[in-house]
Amino acid sequence: xxxxxxxxxxxxxxxxxxxxxxxxxDVDGIMTDGKLFFSAAGDEVKGFNILDGLGIKQVxxxxxxVAVITGRSSPLTAKRMNDLGIPHLMxxxxxxxxxxxxxxxxxxxxxxxxxxxxDDLPDLPAIRYAGLGITVPNGYWLxxxxxxxxxxxxGGNGAVREACExxxxxxxxxxxxxxxxxxxx
Numbered sequence: 640x641x642x643x644x645x646x647x648x649x650x651x652x653x654x655x656x657x658x659x660x661x662x663x664x665d666v667d668g669i670m671t672d673g674k675l676f677f678s679a680a681g682d683e684v685k686g687f688n689i690l691d692g693l694g695i696k697q698v699x700x701x702x703x704x705v706a707v708i709t710g711r712s713s714p715l716t717a718k719r720m721n722d723l724g725i726p727h728l729m730x731x732x733x734x735x736x737x738x739x740x741x742x743x744x745x746x747x748x749x750x751x752x753x754x755x756x757x758d759d760l761p762d763l764p765a766i767r768y769a770g771l772g773i774t775v776p777n778g779y780w781l782x783x784x785x786x787x788x789x790x791x792x793x794g795g796n797g798a799v800r801e802a803c804e805x806x807x808x809x810x811x812x813x814x815x816x817x818x819x820x821x822x823x824x
Contacts, residue, residue: 646801646804646805646808648788648805648808648809652771652787652788652805653805653808653809654809655751655770655771655787656754656771656805656806656808656809656810657809657810658751658752658770658771659703659752659753659754659770659771659806659809659810660702660703660704660746660748660752660753661703661704661705661706661742661743661746661748661752661753661754662695662698662703662704662705662706662754662756662802662803662806663705663706663707663708663727663739663742663753663754663755663756663765663769664705664706664707664708664755664756664757664799665707665708665709665735665756665757665758665759665762666685666707666709666711666713666716667685667709667711668757668758668759668775668777668778668794668795669756669757669758669775669794669795669798669799670687670688670691670707670719670794670795670799671685671686671687671688671794671795672686672777672793672794672795672796673758673777673794673795674686683713683715684715685713685715685716685719686795687719687795688795688796688797688799688800690797690799690800691797691798691799691800691803692719692722692723693800694799694800694801694802694803694804695723695725695799695803696723696724697803697807697812697816698803698806698807699724699725700816701806701807701810701812701815701816703806703810704726704727704746705723705725705726705727706725706726706727706728706729706739706742707720707725707727707728707729707730708729708732708735708738708739708742708765709729709730709731709732710731710732710733710735710761711730711731712730712731713730716728716730717730727742729742733761734761734764735755735757735761735762735764735765736764736765736767736768738765739753739755739765739768739769740768749770750768750769750770751770752770753768753769753770753771754769754770754771754772754773754802754806755768755769755771755772755773756772756773756774756775756798756799756802757773757774757778757782758774758775758777758778758779758782758794759778759779759782760779760781760782762774762782763781763782763785766782766785766786767785771787771788772785772786772787772788773786773787773788773789773790773802774786774788774789774790775789775790775792775793775794775798776789776790776791776792776793777793777794778794788802788805790802
C-alpha cells in the first residue's frame with residue numbers, strides 16, 4: 640500500500656476493532672522510539688510523536704477511552720499525558736495485564752472491548768488479554784507473533800496514530816474526524 644492511499648485493514652481486524660471502547664498504550668517503544676536519554680545532570684528526555692497525540696485526541700473525541708500503562712514512572716510521561724487529556728495514567732505498573740484488568744473492572748469493560756498496544760515482553764500478557772492486541776515492527780519477535788496487528792510505522796514514529804485510525808474507521812468515525820481539516824481554507 641502506498642503511503643498516500645487511505646489505509647486498509649483486514650476484515651477480521653476491523654471486526655475486532657469495532658468492539659473497542661478502551662485503547663490502552665505502553666509508553667517506551669510505542670509512544671516513543673524506546674530510547675531513553677539522560678543529561679549529565681541525570682534528567683530524562685523523551686521524544687513523543689505529534690502525529691500520535693492528534694490521533695489520541697481524535698479517538699477520545701469519538702468516545703473511546705484512552706489509558707497509558709507503563710512499567711516506568713516519569714514526570715515527562717505524566718506531563719505529556721496531562722497535555723493530551725488522557726484520563727487514565729498508570730505508571731510504575733510492571734504487571735500490565737493486572738493493571739489493565741483493574742482498569743477494565745473500573746470501567747465495566749470486557750476484554751473484547753479493549754485494545755492494548757505494546758512492544759516488549761512485559762506487554763505480552765496484556766496483548767493476549769485484550770480483544771485486540773497491537774504491536775510495532777520494531778517490537779520483540781514474540782510480541783509480534785502474538786499480536787493481532789503489527790503497524791507499518793515503528794514505535795515513536797506514528798504507530799499510535801495508525802492504531803487510532805483503525806479504531807476510528809471501525810466505529811465509522813474516521814471520515815468525521817478528518818472532515819474539519821478538509822473544510823479549512
